[in-house]
Each structure stands twice: as C-alpha cells, then as structure tokens.
Amino acid sequence: MRIDMELERYLRPPDREMPPYPAKVITLATGSKMVVRQVFREDVPAILPAVRPTLDIPRDYYDVVGSRVYAELLAWYRYRYRDVFCIIGQIDGLLVGLVNSRMFSPQLGISLHTLAIERGLRIGAHLFAAKMEHHIEYLGQEEVLITAESPIGFRRWMIEYGLELREGQHELGGAAPYALTREMYFDAKHRLVAGERPVPQELMEVAQREIRVASETDIIEKILGARRREIL
C-alpha cells in the first residue's frame, strides 16, 4: 500500500529521543536464562503473532490486555503512537512475554501493558520490574502512572510496590491511576528487580537472531494451562 507521505507529515507524531534500555539476563526458577531486551518499531511484525492468540482468551482478562497490546504495537508500527517503548523476554529466542510503556513527558511515564505468555515463572513480574527500571533508571523519570486491568495485575503492582493512588485518570481509562515514584522504586528494587548485565554474547546472539513465537495452540495452552484436558 502506497503511503501518501505528504499527508503523513501531518499525521505522524514526532518522537522524543529516548535513551536505550540495556539488555539483561534473568535466571528463572527452572534455571532457564531469560534475555530481557528492548525491541524497536521494526520488530513489531515479529511480535504480533504472539499477541494475536490472546484476543480470544477471556481468562484473567487476556483478551482485553492482548487486544490493547496488539493495537498499541500496531499503532506504534504505523506511526500513530508516540514515545513508546517495548521490552521483551526471550528464552532461547522464544518470546515468553512483553511489556510496553510510554514516555508522556520527561518527568512522567505511562505504564501501558504487561503480557506473560509463559506462565508460572514470574515472567510478568520480572518484565514489569524491567519496565519500571527503564522509566526510573534509564529514562530518568520521576514518576510512572500505572493502572490494572486484571485482578492479578492489581494485586501485584499495587501491593508489591506499595503504589500511591493519584487523582484523575490513567491514559488507558478504566481503573484509578496509581503512581510509582523514584523513591518507591529504589525501596522495592532489591526485592523486585533481578538480572545481570551484560548479557553473555552467545545468549544475546540467539535472542537477536530471531524472535521466535510459539504456535497459536501452544500459546493458548500455555496461558490456559489446559494441555492435558483432552485426556484427563
């Protein structure tokens, strides 16, 4: 499809310069090494197939979160969403989860979504922590606004981080906005932020070579934990 660049000039938001998120590797309970790294606009087409199967999974609001993540990634890819960043988790190249977020102003971050594809390994918690790490430590922001669309998210973020309720609304609409401040982040960091840097070269090469995505059936079964239901 040809794009009318003359019109695009008016429609495309200008993007702010954002310092990069340095990749790290986290050791999971299984002993697996999860590479956590930032991905960019050009990586979006590789990621979308991992999000798509969640659109039909009502459990734990995967459908709501998944469809919004899908739309956010697509809008970012097609230049309709500004100052967005996305961090993914990969085990042996396989995409196991992702988080996205936005730099609203130099001081304020807006946390968008957390999507764990592999479950039961605290991947969502690790990736959410990485997102906060980026906002506070690398983008140098003062505060991140957070909301929750699932009870799991609500419990995890609000209570584990001890967030503060804020007036007004979060950009995603829905539930009340809560804030993570620099101070709260550094108080919680030792409990919630894991990982080592730099990522060993061989691990990084595997991660960068290809963002592998599990099959649609595998993704649904990972999320529903229903792999054995047919026989049992």
Add this chain to the structure above:
Amino acid sequence: MITAYKCKACGQMMYPYHYRCIKCGAREFDKVAPSDSAKLLTYTIIEQLPWGFDERGRVLGVIEFTNKVRAMALIDVDADRDEVKLGMKLSVHWEPVRDDYGEKVYGIVCRPA
C-alpha cells in the same frame, strides 16, 4: 488487652478460653491479665497477606509474656525487619491490627523493648 486463664487445679495457663483445662480437664480458672512485657518465641515475615489487607507484609510472631501467658501477636518494627530476633524482649500494646472495612479490630501489638 486479652484475658488468659489459669487452671485452679493444675496451674496450666491458657489463652484463648477453653471450657476444660487443656492439661487436666478441670473447669475452674482464675482470670489472668498478661504482663506488659514479653519475649519472642518464633516469628515470620509474611509477604503475601490474605484478602482484607492492603499492606504488603507484616511480621507475625508467637510471644510469651513474663507471666508465661502465650499468644500470637503483630510485631511492629516499622521498616527495619532485620532487628527481629528470636528471644528478643518486647513491649506489649493493645492496638488495631486489622481494618475491617473501616472498623478497627484490636489485637496484641509488640515493639522491641
């Protein structure tokens, strides 16, 4: 503050109330007020509280008052949980330990003495 019960027959100290002594089965007791200091017998730092609490975690312990009454208690150490040690001396207070949708529920709260 709580009331403990001392068996008139065998001297066994009990809390909470039992209709029969947990040691000898007798049914008559003297009411005993716990002393205002205690020591810590065991504790845990509970990081994932049940529904009904908005805080992240708290220290719960089993204490023994100087007069040998034993009870569970909330150990209030503010931020410094590292200062909690088995056997430590505690001051004992009767304060809210739980908020039941706006209604304060009281219990034993201990602080390092």
Add this chain to the structure above:
Amino acid sequence: MKPVVIAGAGMIAFERRDDDSLVDMLAMASLRAMDDAGLGDHPVDAVIVGNMASGLFNHQVSVASALVDKLSLYPAAAERIENGPASGGSAIKHGYQAIASGMADVVLVAGGEKMREVIGPRATDVVAYMAQPEAEYVYGVSLPAMAGMFARLYMKKYGVTAKHLAQVAIKNQANGLLNPYAHIHMKITMEGILTHPDSVVSNPIVADPLRLYDCCPVSDGAAAVVMTTPEIAKTLSSKPPIEVAGIGQATDTHALHEREDPTDLKAVRIAAEKAFAMARCAPQDVHVAELHDAFTILEIAESEHVGFFEKGEGAKALANGVTSLDGHLPINPSGGLKARGHPVGATGVAQAVELVWQLRGEAGERQVRDAVNAFMVNFGGFGNNVVATVLRRES
C-alpha cells in the same frame, strides 16, 4: 470389624479448571473410580464427599447430595465430611467405618475442591478460616505464615537448611513431571530457586523463611475411591484389591502458641502410631509414602514424626536420596501437594489413589518397585487434626 478394601481408584488432573463445577469434578473422578472397580450396576450404599469450603469458594453446599444426583446413585446415603485439608483422609476413614461396621457394602468416597473460582488472596483468606478466630485469624495469619513460624524453629532446632527445603521442592516437582495428573509440570533447579542472586525475585519470600517454591499451588481437582469388602471386590473386578490396613487420627491444640513444644507435631506422631498399630506393622515396613507437603518443611518434619527417621535425620535422608523415586523409601512419588497440587478436600483421596496405583503397579513412569505397604499422612489445620493411613497389597 470386617476387613475393608479399595476396589477402584480414579482422579482428574489437578489444575485450574474454569469450565468444571465442583460437583462436575467430583462426578468425573467418581466415574473413573467406579469403572476402575468394575462396579457396573452394583448398588452404591453411601456416598461420602471430602470437601472443606464449597460454601465459601463456590456458593454451594450439600455437595454429597448433589453428587448422588449427578451420578444418579439414589437412594444412596450421602454426606460431606469437613476436616479442613484432611477432609479427604477423614472421608476415607468414614468410608472405612461404614463398611467395617457392616452398615454398608459399597461406599463411594470422593474428595474435591474448587479453589480457583476466587482470586489467590481470597483463597488464602478462606484457608485461614481454620485458624483460631480471635487469637490467630485476626492478625492476618495465613497457613504459610503458620508454616513459616514452625519452620523457623524446626530449622534451628534440627539443622534443616534452606537448601534442604529446596531439595524437597526440586524432588517433588521432578516427580510431578512423571505424573500426568499433577498441576505443576515444571522442573526447577537449585540455581533457579536458591543459589542464583535472581532467585530473590524468581522465588520470593512468602512467609519467611518459606518462599514461593516452598508452598503448594492453589488448585482445582477431585479424586475418588470405591471402598467395599474383599469378598465383593473379587466379584467386581480382577484387579487386586488394596486393603485399608490401618487408620489413625489425632488432634492437637487449635492455637499454635498453646502447644507445649511448637516443633512437636503431636497429632502427626499419634495418628501414625495408631495407624501402624492397627495395621500391625512399623514405619520400617513401609515401601512408599505420600506425605502432606503443603509446605516443604512439612515433608521433612512428617517423615520424622511418623517414624521413618529420627528427629533431625529426615533432612539428611532427603539429601542422601533415600526419599527420591529411586531411593529406599520414596516419598511423594506423585509429586506431593507441591506438584500434584492441593485442592484441599481432594488431597487425602488423591494420596490414596496414588498409593493404590503404586501398590497395583499402575503408576507408570513413577512406579516404585515391589511396594506392599504404603502410608499416607493427611494434615488438617496446622497439624491440629491429622489422619494417617496404611494401605496394603494383599499377598
């Protein structure tokens, strides 16, 4: 008393089962046990359901009557037995009593719980209702918190280390990988849960010193057995009936702080002694055991309290592989509560189902060789109501 056997055993996979109601799960597990027993159209005299909290989790009570209805087993007698996490073990005991007394010839005992209908912290709260209300519950104590307080003292007194606890978790999750009915199918490693610095986050503290992987998951599930007399069992099926050789039950103080020695699981000790006395055998005669490892520390402590090992030796036996699948006394070949999962009312029955399979040689990849005597502990409350059972393959 008449001898009593388990003629059939069955269960459904433990996991989060959004699509099945509690009674559906009980019915599915029951059909498996009934078919396994070769029951056909043979009448069932009584249906006993082990369940802790269907009213709270699922807004449904009288689930035993509901199960009779789902299975069209009228006019069978029906009761639900509630003994907290030992509801399943208690239900089997009641089945035993019904047959042994001659009041019933065939009893269906099913255990089940559907906990994932509520979110995790609510489930933790419901389970905490078994604590002493004014002296414990009010403080926000949870079962993991009680286990944490117990673990702190037990570890100090008997030299049990965080590494020992992690070894229980690793062993049981490895066993769970071989059990298609287990909730958790995940191999965990010492590096991942304990030695790597990231384990602070990957395996966070739940109730210090216990961490996430020291605790069983919250599960939905059901299991069932058909109990009858040896004579009737022989007419139903050619499978070897498994004798319920001994059952012991004991209670202890409700509040943890009222126990003279808080590291002594007196009810476990007494329940086991009674079960072994009734079965006329000793802990040394046991070939395979299912212990109630809702928390890793409990597997070690129970293995000592029931008499498998001296106090302080349980952790060493574990570390030396004695309790591994290929060890001298395999403990929790099913993966235990840790990996199979712990739908509270189902657990005691699921332990019996696993042991029936082990004694018959039907346990597949996790089969323990030549087991004749099997033993289980179903631990209710925080050890204030415990049922121990000896099952035996008839020789």
